[in-house]
Amino acid sequence: MTARQLGMVIDLNKCIGCQTCTLACKSQWTDRDGREFMYWNHVETRPGKGYPKDWEQAGGGWDGDTLRPGRLPRLHEDYGYPAEFGYEVLFEEGEKPLRPKEEMAWGPNWDEDQGAGEYPNSYFFYLPRLCNHCSNPACQVACPRQAIYKREEDGIVLIDQERCRGYRYCVAACPYKKIYFNPLAGKSEKCIFCYPRLEKGLPQACAYQCVGRARHVAFLDDQEGALHQLVNQWKVALPLHAEYGTQPNVYYVPPLSPPKIGSNGRSLDEPRVPDEYLVQLFGPGVGAALEMLREEMAKKNRGEASELMDLLIAYRHGDMFRLDRPREVV
Amino acid sequence: MRLHSSLQRSRGVSTGIITAVMGAALLYGCAESPREGAGAQMLRETNRLSDVVQQSVWPWRLDRWEGMAATVLILHPQRMILPRLDKGAPVEARLWAQMDGGQLLLRIDWPDTSEDRYSTAHTERFADALAVQFVADDGERLPYIGMGEPERPVHLWFWRAGRETEALTAHGFGTLEPDIANPAPEAVVQRTAEGWSLLLSGPLPVQANPLAVSLAVGDGAEAGRDGRKRLSSWHLLRLPARPVDQARLATLAGAAGSDGDIERGRRLVQERGCTACHRLPGSPSGDQGPDLTLAGGMHWPGYLRRSIAEPNAFIVPDDRYRTPEAGSLMPALNLPESEVEDITAYLSSLR
Numbered sequence A: 001m002t003a004r005q006l007g008m009v010i011d012l013n014k015c016i017g018c019q020t021c022t023l024a025c026k027s028q029w030t031d032r033d034g035r036e037f038m039y040w041n042h043v044e045t046r047p048g049k050g051y052p053k054d055w056e057q058a059g060g061g062w063d064g065d066t067l068r069p070g071r072l073p074r075l076h077e078d079y080g081y082p083a084e085f086g087y088e089v090l091f092e093e094g095e096k097p098l099r100p101k102e103e104m105a106w107g108p109n110w111d112e113d114q115g116a117g118e119y120p121n122s123y124f125f126y127l128p129r130l131c132n133h134c135s136n137p138a139c140q141v142a143c144p145r146q147a148i149y150k151r152e153e154d155g156i157v158l159i160d161q162e163r164c165r166g167y168r169y170c171v172a173a174c175p176y177k178k179i180y181f182n183p184l185a186g187k188s189e190k191c192i193f194c195y196p197r198l199e200k201g202l203p204q205a206c207a208y209q210c211v212g213r214a215r216h217v218a219f220l221d222d223q224e225g226a227l228h229q230l231v232n233q234w235k236v237a238l239p240l241h242a243e244y245g246t247q248p249n250v251y252y253v254p255p256l257s258p259p260k261i262g263s264n265g266r267s268l269d270e271p272r273v274p275d276e277y278l279v280q281l282f283g284p285g286v287g288a289a290l291e292m293l294r295e296e297m298a299k300k301n302r303g304e305a306s307e308l309m310d311l312l313i314a315y316r317h318g319d320m321f322r323l324d325r326p327r328e329v330v
Numbered sequence B: 001m002r003l004h005s006s007l008q009r010s011r012g013v014s015t016g017i018i019t020a021v022m023g024a025a026l027l028y029g030c031a032e033s034p035r036e037g038a039g040a041q042m043l044r045e046t047n048r049l050s051d052v053v054q055q056s057v058w059p060w061r062l063d064r065w066e067g068m069a070a071t072v073l074i075l076h077p078q079r080m081i082l083p084r085l086d087k088g089a090p091v092e093a094r095l096w097a098q099m100d101g102g103q104l105l106l107r108i109d110w111p112d113t114s115e116d117r118y119s120t121a122h123t124e125r126f127a128d129a130l131a132v133q134f135v136a137d138d139g140e141r142l143p144y145i146g147m148g149e150p151e152r153p154v155h156l157w158f159w160r161a162g163r164e165t166e167a168l169t170a171h172g173f174g175t176l177e178p179d180i181a182n183p184a185p186e187a188v189v190q191r192t193a194e195g196w197s198l199l200l201s202g203p204l205p206v207q208a209n210p211l212a213v214s215l216a217v218g219d220g221a222e223a224g225r226d227g228r229k230r231l232s233s234w235h236l237l238r239l240p241a242r243p244v245d246q247a248r249l250a251t252l253a254g255a256a257g258s259d260g261d262i263e264r265g266r267r268l269v270q271e272r273g274c275t276a277c278h279r280l281p282g283s284p285s286g287d288q289g290p291d292l293t294l295a296g297g298m299h300w301p302g303y304l305r306r307s308i309a310e311p312n313a314f315i316v317p318d319d320r321y322r323t324p325e326a327g328s329l330m331p332a333l334n335l336p337e338s339e340v341e342d343i344t345a346y347l348s349s350l351r
């Protein structure tokens, strides 16, 4: 536990899977020098195998107070390497199509929009993922060189690039697989929660650029902040895979979904995205959170006031970010 | 071809280490006087000392070591500190050492059936690696074998297949950092059918004579890195053409052996409760203290003797081995001297 903890809430009902956050992060931090395959932030389609492929089966996290073993994702097979294209063919005669030079095997949104279920009850939703800047970070404990530290003033988890020797115990230990080994540099790297931006009063690139206004940023102990209100008061924002034991600080408002359609073509009294599936991801609080969202939505639909809806709608973009820091840009 | 025949020849003599070292002395005629002190003799008998010959072998190539005998060092899986290498057989490395002017040349051959080179196209692979550890000072007691101790730093030459070599320094486990005082060694490497043959050279990182060194190898195929390595115990190199600190040699010789009774020691580790906390052959469950199943392969008897008699003298750098008051978890046993010696002899036999 650090003195303060900055966190993020991502409202999955507002995420449209546009990957603007992904590119905001990539163009800011990971577009070169061995980071090409890394997506500190990405949006995966659920149900799906995600990125890196099958990360939920890759181990890591805590088993009581001991680290659970984990495996290291492979560059081409599990992350997927950005393809080179043979642009020369465009200048050649004939109708040869532009194709990657090497067959790609996976990528950060490889199974995008596939989801599960059969028409007319097929379903999916988007899950943006980034480092959770955990309060009990398995990555930090796994490093025998104490190269990973958690900042006292905001709980941001960082890798000291001078101390890192590329042992990758952290990569195996992070159950979210949000540490990436840079094979060119020979060191591990991860989301830095945009601390250089924060220190200038700017919100994280992924949050700030979100066109759906799906991301709130605040300190957890800030009673006026969205984190405290959505997580502790309204209890509609839930951690992803809390059972991994790392105490993540990115929270998600679980997705509502339209009703299932019965064989007679009528709507059933059952949501398209099965509650059990959401419980697997976000834990037992899912039912109550969805119920709360439905109730408050209904209020708003009836023309009544709803503080929760107003908070989630975020009429003023600037209100979504409470950084407690000098703000040069709002 | 020439390399191969030289490898074969040295394997032939490696069974008799003493013969091998003496062979080198005779061949080059530049070792110390044959009537050397009892200390040096003791160190030789326990394979803890060998002579470095002075010879100009420029240009430094791997095939210029014909006929020179090697020192054989056994590298054991590191099991004292996490992360460790829990499984695996020891590895036999052959070390040739020469001085050419102020340059130290070390050729090390070690078996490793899979060739694992660093690859920028993979995130899950590890490269084969070798480190030479040099004790930085000329203290009368050698520091802890695992990266030295606070205030007892070590210098390292570090090589990894497919990467640049590095000069590193450390003063305890987890403290490894770039060594700004020394240049990275030059490396000439050859992949042989059975493993690696590596020549490292550079200015002497330490001026002490004898110079204490140890070898560590990491096997990429078993995700070797950090503590997941095989490690030799300290070995003394007597450098040519410069004065030898005879007093230090004599003191170090006192740490090189034990005249305790191995069999009595074997019984005593049960009777005195050592096995309750330490893993030992036949007692696999102790995990409160460092694993001692290979104690003799990694530590000199002197280190073991001191640790038994004074548990607080040096605590293996792992939080699990300390009490909250930062003392050793191991109680002072106040054993009679003869029992300390018997246990020392027994632990030293474990390798």
Ligand code: SF4
Pocket: A130, A131, A132, A133, A134, A137, A138, A139, A140, A157, A173, A174, A175, A176, A177, A178, A179, A190, A246
């Ligand atoms: S999400 Fe992974 S990398 Fe980020 S703090 Fe948690 S354990 Fe560490």
Ligand code: SF4
Pocket: A024, A025, A026, A029, A040, A041, A130, A131, A191, A192, A193, A194, A204, A205, A206, A207
């Ligand atoms: S907080 Fe910054 S570094 Fe982290 S995922 Fe978002 S944009 Fe990338």
